[in-house]
Amino acid sequence: MKKWLTYAILGMMTNGITLFFAKVILSSSGTYSLVFMQFLGGFLCVSAYIFIKKIWKSMDLKEILLASTCGAFSSLGVTFFYLALNDTLVSVVAPIRGSGFLIFTSLLGFIFLKEKITPKKLIGLILAILAIIFLTI
Amino acid sequence: MWQLYTILAVLFMGFNSFIVKKLVKTLNPNIVMFYQFMLAAPLIFSYLLLSNWDFVFNPLLIFIGLGYFASLTLFYTSLIKGNLTKSGPIWSLNLIITAILGLFF
Numbered sequence: 001m002k003k004w005l006t007y008a009i010l011g012m013m014t015n016g017i018t019l020f021f022a023k024v025i026l027s028s029s030g031t032y033s034l035v036f037m038q039f040l041g042g043f044l045c046v047s048a049y050i051f052i053k054k055i056w057k058s059m060d061l062k063e064i065l066l067a068s069t070c071g072a073f074s075s076l077g078v079t080f081f082y083l084a085l086n087d088t089l090v091s092v093v094a095p096i097r098g099s100g101f102l103i104f105t106s107l108l109g110f111i112f113l114k115e116k117i118t119p120k121k122l123i124g125l126i127l128a129i130l131a132i133i134f135l136t137i
Numbered sequence: 138m139w140q141l142y143t144i145l146a147v148l149f150m151g152f153n154s155f156i157v158k159k160l161v162k163t164l165n166p167n168i169v170m171f172y173q174f175m176l177a178a179p180l181i182f183s184y185l186l187l188s189n190w191d192f193v194f195n196p197l198l199i200f201i202g203l204g205y206f207a208s209l210t211l212f213y214t215s216l217i218k219g220n221l222t223k224s225g226p227i228w229s230l231n232l233i234i235t236a237i238l239g240l241f242f
Binding site for chain 1: 148151204206207222228240
């Protein structure tokens, strides 16, 4: 199996389990406490990892701004997701978010990264759209 | 209201993944994550301070941070070699894991 595929699958499984536990403790800890601890915990882990592996490399201003934009976007994305989880079932929100993410990132990849559109990918996108429709009606 | 939150979550996370894909061409994914979290944690903390936050500690919170770090490291590493249109959909299948666990527990 190709390495990138292995990483994607393992990341998928880890994130799925993490999100489940997030839903479990959401009601007791609150949305914003959860988001804060998620990013603080992530920051501490990645700092330790960088320190142990000695992989630090300084970035130029453009890269720092882009990475910081990622920080803003990911914190907002996670916050809105947990706010949605507060209102309804994880078995409803998670598939919709997943399908929406699939569609949106694919479109960004096609348009801006010039990645190939194949008939199989188009069928996959149509099915993802149908999944969202069936989950919300 | 949850529908609006979900759409906003999709948009922000989608743009985030797109920017990460551009960055990991030249940078180690963990360096990107370092700057990402370095901004995100203080941003949220500032909001919490302004909104009279009442912190409730749960030991599972530590696991959430670790799990998030692990899942993002793996996903960003997959973006180095894999296309966004392939890695993104595979990663988004985490919904199946979460939904199944949600159904059973």
